[in-house]
Amino acid sequence: MKNVEDIYTLSSMQQGMLFHALYAPKQGVYFEQISCTLHRINFLGFKQAWQQVVARHAVLRTSFIWDGLDEPLQVVHKQVNLPWVESDWQHLSLTQQQKQLEAFLEADRQKGLELNQAPLMRFALMQIEPTSYYFIWSHHHLLLDGWSSSIIFKEVFAFYESITEGKDLYLETPRPYRDYIAYLQQQDLSQAKVFWQQALKHFTMPTPLMVDKHEGKRSHQQTYKEQYLCFRATTTTALKSFAIQHHLTLNTLVQGAWALLLSRYCGQQDVVFGATVSGRLPTLVGAESMVGLFINTLPVRVQISAEDRLLPWLHQLQVQQVEWQQYSYTPLVEIHRWSDIQRGMPLFESIVVFENYPVDTSLQQRNTSIEISNIRGFERTNYPLTVIVAPGSELSVRFSYDADRFDSDMISRMLGHFQTLLTGIVANPQASIWELPLLSAAEQRQLIFEWNDTKGEETSLCIHQLFETQVEKTPDSVAVSFFESQLTYQQLNDRSN
Numbered sequence: 002m003k004n005v006e007d008i009y010t011l012s013s014m015q016q017g018m019l020f021h022a023l024y025a026p027k028q029g030v031y032f033e034q035i036s037c038t039l040h041r042i043n044f045l046g047f048k049q050a051w052q053q054v055v056a057r058h059a060v061l062r063t064s065f066i067w068d069g070l071d072e073p074l075q076v077v078h079k080q081v082n083l084p085w086v087e088s089d090w091q092h093l094s095l096t097q098q099q100k101q102l103e104a105f106l107e108a109d110r111q112k113g114l115e116l117n118q119a120p121l122m123r124f125a126l127m128q129i130e131p132t133s134y135y136f137i138w139s140h141h142h143l144l145l146d147g148w149s150s151s152i153i154f155k156e157v158f159a160f161y162e163s164i165t166e167g168k169d170l171y172l173e174t175p176r177p178y179r180d181y182i183a184y185l186q187q188q189d190l191s192q193a194k195v196f197w198q199q200a201l202k203h204f205t206m207p208t209p210l211m212v213d214k215h216e217g218k219r220s221h222q223q224t225y226k227e228q229y230l231c232f233r234a235t236t237t238t239a240l241k242s243f244a245i246q247h248h249l250t251l252n253t254l255v256q257g258a259w260a261l262l263l264s265r266y267c268g269q270q271d272v273v274f275g276a277t278v279s280g281r282l283p284t285l286v287g288a289e290s291m292v293g294l295f296i297n298t299l300p301v302r303v304q305i306s307a308e309d310r311l312l313p314w315l316h317q318l319q320v321q322q323v324e325w326q327q328y329s330y331t332p333l334v335e336i337h338r339w340s341d342i343q344r345g346m347p348l349f350e351s352i353v354v355f356e357n358y359p360v361d362t363s364l365q366q367r368n369t370s371i372e373i374s375n376i377r378g379f380e381r382t383n384y385p386l387t388v389i390v391a392p393g394s395e396l397s398v399r400f401s402y403d404a405d406r407f408d409s410d411m412i413s414r415m416l417g418h419f420q421t422l423l424t425g426i427v428a429n430p431q432a433s434i435w436e437l438p439l440l441s442a443a444e445q446r447q448l449i450f451e452w453n454d455t456k457g458e459e460t461s462l463c464i465h466q467l468f469e470t471q472v473e474k475t476p477d478s479v480a481v482s483f484f485e486s487q488l489t490y491q492q493l494n495d496r497s498n
Contacts, residue, residue: 007059007077009179010186013332014280014297018143019065019073021383022116028225029110031142034379035150036106040133040372043165044087044126047371050160052083054153055120060144060178060293061153064119077179078119086125090135098129106137110379114141142380146296147356148279153292158369165370178293184285185330193331194339196324200302201273201340207347208263208272210386212411224404225381230416232396236424240396243427247312252355253319255390258422259353260303260318262415265439275352275384276301278329297329300336300348309434311426351386388419417441469494 011019018031039047055061059077067073090098105125114121122140129135145153156172163170232240244251256276263272280295281288288295303318337348380389385406389399398419402412418439425437468490476491488496 004079005076006062006079007179008074009182011065011073011075012182012185012294013334015065015075015143015294016073017333018294019067019116022141022143023067025383026113028381029113030381030383032110032113032139032379032381033142033145034106034110034137034139035377036102036135036137036379037376038129038133038374039136040130040374042132042134042371043161044128044134046161046164047126047157048083048085048124049164050157051124053160054156055081055083057156057172057175058153058178058292061122062119063144063178064121065116065143067117076119081120083120084123086123087128088125089128091128091130093129098127098135102127102135106379109137109139114139116141116143143294145292146279146294148281148295149292152290158371161371162369176287176291178291181285181288181291181293181295188330190331190335193328194335196328197300197331197336198339200325201300201336201342203341204271204273204302205341205343207342207350208269208274209267210263210350210407211266211268212407212415225401226404226409226412227402228400228409228412228416230398230400230420232398232420232423234395237392237394237396239427240423241392243430247315247430249315249319250322251392251396252357253315253322254423254426255355256301256303256322256353257315257318258419258426259351259388260301260305261422261434261437262419262439263351264303264305265418266415270305271302272305273300273302273349275299275349277352277354278326279357280329282326282330297331298333298352299325299329299331300333300340301325301353305434307433307435311432311434311437312430314434315426350384351388352382352384354387354389356389356391414444417444465497 021030062078062081063075064078065073065075090101093101105127109123109125114123121144122138124139125135125137127135127137159170159172162168240254241251243249244254259274260272263274264270275298277296277298280297281291285291301321303321305314333348338344340348342348381401385403387401389401391397391399398416400412400416418441421438421441429437472490472494476494477489479487480490480493481488
């Protein structure tokens with residue numbers, strides 16, 4: 002106990018992450034990894050800067066204990082030794098260096114972190130040129146959110162400059178994460194219960210994704226993969242200009258597009274997905290500069306009607322977001338308990354993470370002599386499908402998905418549909434939401450020129466007329482099948498009518 006500085010309880014988000022990390026220890030959920038290339042760096046000064054930042058923030062010296070306890074606790078250590086891996090790769094070719102880096106990153110993820118041993122982070126510096134290094138920072142999400150990581154990097158580079166230039170640096174003493182835990186314990190959940198019960202009233206089944214190979218079944222042997230999409234700078238500018246012009250946030254456009262995609266996929270007009278919120282409420286003084294895990298994941302319920310016009314519908318969605326923010330401190334486990342979803346069923350199967358303060362942006366906007374390139378991030382949640390959107394000069398979208406439940410081709414199509422909906426919003430501001438396109442240009446051409454490659458006088462008919470003609474010809478033939486379910490042409494025609 003000589004090295005123990007403090008002991009206190011966990012936030013509800015920390016409890017959830019700890020549960021999933023212990024439930025599937027080999028899956029690497031909530032293991033985070035940030036890597037980049039550093040040029041013109043004094044590596045000794047860089048290491049000293051990290052040590053000073055860790056000394057400033059108690060949460061970076063925290064471990065977790067749970068065995069034999071009624072509830073888990075986090076333990077702050079007075080001092081920790083930061084583990085560094087250092088290697089010299091200068092003798093390798095550029096191709097070999099990159100291959101070695103990928104192998105190291107994967108091995109590092111597989112190694113994981115011991116949650117009851119501080120610090121829950123480690124570092125690596127691989128020298129690739131006389132003054133250039135690959136840098137890898139691995140840590141557990143239990144400690145930090147993205148906003149906090151950006152604060153950490155700013156402080157590291159500030160200390161680095163002071164160390165290398167031999168200057169003194171004064172930073173205000175940070176407010177400890179313990180204060181946030183105390184703040185959460187003071188919140189009255191009775192009002193939150195009324196709000197969330199009303200918000201989720203009569204919603205009884207999680208929204209199906211309809212592209213799931215094993216709908217609703219979770220595997221203990223999850224294999225996660227990622228796919229990326231980067232919008233062009235011109236498209237990103239158009240999205241931002243549209244949001245400003247119509248007094249909307251970019252996050253609202255993203256959530257609106259995802260809600261529409263879910264609705265189109267599952268054929269339901271009432272959908273729920275999860276959304277990550279910052280959790281830094283204005284009522285907590287100094288929250289914007291505190292370091293720790295503040296984020297929370299909340300259910301977003303969106304109702305869609307064929308009569309809805311796009312802009313009024315988006316404005317209503319934004320109003321809902323403001324209402325949800327008032328109760329963003331509510332533990333998700335309590336919201337689930339208050340809902341009409343049966344116990345044992347998930348409240349939602351997909352989450353949207355809009356990174357208001359992405360780490361790569363903070364690195365690019367640093368005030369330091371170090372040149373930084375090739376910034377990459379890795380994270381994994383416990384949800385089957387996570388949509389991570391990062392603003393910037395080019396809006397980036399990353400789908401992290403359980404490959405045991407989703408085909409890579411289907412995820413690629415879903416990414417394309419998400420892109421089409423977002424760009425369609427900008428191009429059709431006065432449209433009905435059901436008029437927004439879903440299919441990409443390539444898919445539309447395939448429908449018109451390949452699947453509709455008919456002969457004779459029928460080629461002048463619309464697709465629904467061609468379908469009805471086929472119904473008359475073969476009403477009892479199978480038209481569509483999905484796993485064990487089938488519909489004949491007559492049954493499908495009756496349903497579509």
